[in-house]
Amino acid sequence: MSKSAENTALYTLGIDIGSTTVKIAVLDGKHNILFSDYRRHFANIRETLKDLIGDAYKKLGNLRVHPMITGSGGLTLANHLEIPFVQEVIAVSTALKDHSEKVDVAIELGGEDAKIIYFEGGNVEQRMNGICAGGTGSFIDQMASLLQTDASGLNEYAKGYKSLYTIAARCGVFAKSDIQPLINEGATREDLSASIFQAVVNQTISGLACGKPIRGHVAFLGGPLHFLSELKAAFVRTLKLDEEHTIAPDDSHLFAAIGSALNYKEDNTILLSDLDNKLNSEIHMEFEVARMEPLFADKAEYEAFEERHNAHCVGTADLETYKGNCFLGIDAGSTTTKAALVSEDGSLLYSFYSNNNGNPLATTIRAIKEIYSLLPKGVKIVHSCSTGYGEALIKA
Structure with missing residues (x-):
């Protein structure tokens, strides 16, 4: 394409800033998609969009585009970049009408x-x-x-x-x-x-x-x-x-971006390189998050809290030297399995805590095998009990 033809050709850029992803679509005057991408932003919208614009620049060159932004997280960015904003339902409706x-x-x-x-x-x-x-x-x-x-x-x-x-x-x-x-x-x-x-x-x-x-x-x-x-x-x-x-549609994940590109404004254009440069600067949000007071005013207060709570611990005894009867408790929780072996006077002889990885029965069997491998002669488990989400499964 000649330089004069490139300058007069119509290219539109749609940007959709979603709650978890950023989508962009570059269209020509016949609504053909020249470049598009969909990427998670992991709460870093500016950097993600900058990377996408950079990818579009590498593929298409330094096009002059008519940009438009949409999406739940797009308004602040639109104001910062001085790019028009279109409501998402309008963008999606436009893309649907263009498609079918x-x-x-x-x-x-x-x-x-x-x-x-x-x-x-x-x-x-x-x-x-x-x-x-x-x-x-x-x-x-x-x-x-x-x-x-x-x-x-x-x-x-x-x-x-x-x-x-x-x-x-x-x-x-x-x-x-x-x-x-x-x-x-x-x-x-x-x-x-x-x-x-x-x-x-x-x-x-x-x-x-x-x-x-x-x-x-x-x-x-x-x-x-x-x-x-x-x-x-x-x-x-x-x-x-x-x-x-x-x-x-084949591009159903990009429809808001495509629709925003179709709602472009004639009087708003920008080179992809200039848009990339604008994204180099920090974006100052228009609001400040209301923050709660800290749980502890200083380190000394936190250390006092730890000392107070650490004073109350379960009594323990040595399983290796213990003689007599003991009791086994199993808690098959939603994500973890816990087991405790307790002596006749209530002292903790053994404890087990592990993620069950969606299989509480296998985890419980592993805990019981470990207990029996450590159980010395003269020690007998006289009673056991289970609780938690997997109680019925452990009992069975």
Whole structure:
């Protein structure tokens, strides 16, 4: 392309600053995507965006672009960079209309937000979750950690499921309360993974749609629905959609960025190199986080706290020299297994504490084997008791 043609060509840059990821898309005048990427920012938005802009510069050269920013974390950045901002629902709606005229409902899941957008007779209605991230990408990550995997691992497990369990998705704490007993009772990772995805579906439909039908042509957008095929399949299965009414664009994870590029302003342009330079400077947030008072005013106060609490300890005795009866207690908790061997006078002879890695029975067996390997002659375990999430499993 000649220099004069490059100067007159139209290039637009869409930037989507999400709660956990940054997405960018560079489009030409015919809405073709010349460059796009999707990257987690790990709370470092400026550096992540700078890296993405640098990658676009390396591939496309120093283009002059019409930039536009959208996303839940984009407004402060837009003000700092002097780039126009467009509301996310407008950006997504624009991208959907450019992609297909046949969209009645869009379901979009992000890192910490979830949306349902209804398109009815030219009107647009958006329903979005509140401050809780239940049923979003972050929720899926949290649940995956309980199964010692990540989101993509959950997706692979879910492909082989046979049964679904009821799991709360409104809150990670409630979901954990449902999942951990199932883990302790021996539920398979395949069934648990599919159940987690089904919980996200149920939360989205019941919590956002609130009884309003989701029907017609349904588009699935956002990173979790793009990268997790079994999550999308759970939505399709629950909504009873056929292939004709299921819209899953190839770039569904980038739709907000694409839509923001399509909403560009004629009078706002910038070279990619200049945008990269602007991102070199620190961004001063427009708010200050309210901070709580520290627990301890100084080191001396903390040391006094430690001394006070360390004065109260469980009495111990030497198992190697002990003679007589003893008692075994096992606590099969949600993530750890604990065991204590106690003498007749209440002294602690042995203790065990370990992560159960989702298998409390195997961990308990390991603890008991260790106890018996250390138990001297003349010592007898006369009574044992179990408690915790895995109590029934240990008793069995």
